[in-house]
Amino acid sequence: MKRSTNRAVSTLAGSGMWLMSAWVMAAAQIDMEPGEWETIAVISSSSMPMQMPPSTTRRCVTKEDLVPPTNNPGKDCKVVDKEIKKGAFHWTVVCPNQGGGKSTMVGMIHYTGTTMTGKMDMQMNMAGNTINMTYNLKGKRLGDCK
Secondary structure: OOOOOOHHHHHHOOOOOOOOHHHHHHHOOOOEOOEEEEEEEEEEOOOOOOOOOOEEEEEEEOOOOOOOOOOOOOOOOEEEEEEEEOOEEEEEEEEEOOOOOEEEEEEEEEEOEOEEEEEEEEEEEEOOEEEEEEEEEEEEEEEOOO
């Protein structure tokens, strides 16, 4: 599977927590066809001197794995909240940063069968500095998982 992602987008994924059966039943409310999905994230931040290029990620998505495992096993990220409301999937992930501090990501994705749109706000606290970033997400189903 091809992946092109930056470190912060990888963190979005959260930890590899297994979902409880009640969560699986709630996830059935999401209008999403499982399969290989491509997601494009456009990242913006007032802390960055210039606009970052869009980041593209491809991964297999199932209704049981709407918060995928992290691509960065060195992170000890925790999914602290996940919820489905008004047909959209909402989540919060917290990760510790090197040298203290933490990153908090609050996101929402709305699936419409074979397409999706979403947004994630990330706040990184490191060495007494706070960096805020916004990820605008759009994606599409490419086909069955490989």
